[in-house]
Amino acid sequence: MPPMTDPILIDDLTLAYGTQRVLSGLSLRVPAGSITALLGGNGAGKSTTLSALLGFTRAQSGSIAVCGIDPAADPDGARRHIAYLPENVALYEHLSAVENADYLLALSGERQPRDAIVEGLAAAGLQEQAWDQRLGGFSKGMRQKVAIAVALLRRVPVLLLDEPTSGLDPRATADFNALLVQVRARGTAVLMVTHDLLSAADIADRIAFIEAGRVAHEASASGAERFDVRALHARFQAGGAKVAA
């Protein structure tokens, strides 16, 4: 039996767009059943890290693996293990929540019956009356629930989130965080790019500060002992200042 490896493994990754180096020796691992929050200033390389994991960009050096697959070499292979939620979850407004989920699952090659889909939507916290409504009138939180439902239904081992709580009100943020905790409980490795210190401190098992394209600081929560938000904020400010400088 091969040794179990972490679903997300990044080692000494260097990536540049033309002459502009974005990642400079970034190393990161996200174990199964854990949430890692990736924090950093604008342009620090957070979204580029997600792009590299999704196979959208190719690194110049270092290694990257999603469930043992190099996304640059086999993007579709890697993406079979990934559910990805962009900052603004945009779905098809002229389809209902069920139809959207059905379509996205079909695209992923993981089609499921309606019963399973509505079960997933319910598990994601979407109210029953919204299941067959067209998405035109949905709030951002409701759209995210549809996308999370798809992720839940796909039962993928990796969930990538890009600023998932930006624009959500505190109640919706709390609901979303609760949902992520459920996802983690199913053994999913969650990597969350965020500026939301409170959410990160609340649910993440590990927080990585990325500065100038590399993880400059990493902190883990141990058991019931959570992160010190004041300290995180100070660290974030320092990193941001450093990035800005």
Place this chain on the structure above:
Amino acid sequence: MILFRHECRLLLRQRLTVGALALLALLTMAALAGGMAEVARQRAAIAAIPAAHAEDIGAIADYVDRTKDAGSAAYYSFHPTWDAPAPLAFAALGMRDISPYILRVRALGLEAQIYDGETFNPELALPGRFDFAFVLVFLAPLFVIALFHDLVSGEREAGRQRMLEALPNGGRALLRRRMALRLLLLWGLLCLPFMIAAASAGVAVSAVLIVVAIVAAYLLFWAALAALVGRLRWSSVANAATLAAAWLVLVLIVPTLANVAINASIPVHQGAEIAMAQREAVNAAWDVPREATMRRFYADHPEWADSAPLGPRFHYKWYLAFHQNGDARVADKVHAYRAGLEARDATGRSLGWVLPSVGVQALLTQLAGSDLAAQLAYQDRIRAFHARLRAFYYGYLFRDRPFAKADFDRAPRFKDVPRG
């Protein structure tokens, strides 16, 4: 298949798309119905010819029978010729709406009769008739643009592109599937009504297959162009504007400029000028000594040279001889005119290799037997028939044989070639 069904649902939930597809279906059916109605009208006109001809001959037969004058019979009797539409003509009327498809000829000078009838309706000649070829060549690209211009940019602008690309098979495979679906829908909306119309018109299966292949190739060209523009990562509005400009250039401006350039580089006189020259030659002949006219005629047609000399009175053989001399006078002009038209046509056709709109139009009119070649072939058939008509009447006139009522039945009859 499931994914195609999903894409279909996605596409057909968009009101604008459904509206566009419905409009294309409507335009296609209207164009086919219009083409079929026009062809039916032409067939009905051709079918009415024998009765009208019999009536015409009946009106002069009694008079001719009293005088026994073959000259009067030749002068007063018109003989119909026609160019029956090919089964596929309904799809591409081509030159059938600007050139005559029925021509009644007498045994007099032919060229004036041919080119007098060269009616030319500039309003129809400019855009062409609203037929299937028009819908395909001019309008179908606009529907391709409408359905393809935002295929990628639309997803990007809606914020879905990254999420879709993050799905397995959500990138190029998805794009290919969507393109294929749109192409299939457009092709189906153009070809299914066409195939029904073609079946009812009795078009050969091979011709139908060629047309549907042409439709597919033409749509594919525009879809490829749209995909190419889409790769530039411009906004949907910019894509649409660029493709609309390409349509304007490739379908309207360049073909029009090319037509102007071809016409300028290959000058061709109007057919009416030939008719005018022939008429002038005929009119001038009244002042030419009759012996000179006959000498010239006999030089060209020695088979009649042993005819009795002209007396002091008017004789129709002299009249018909100077008519034929008039044809001979403009023969060079006729050859030059025809060669010019053929050269223009050949140049235009070679342009079709680089301009798909021109190529498709040329192919469709060729298949439908409504192009210049078909028109000239009809003229050839008229000339051959007219030669028989002349020989028939000359047999009476130059041999001084009386022409009776029953002789009208011996006159040659025009036979059209059956079109497959």
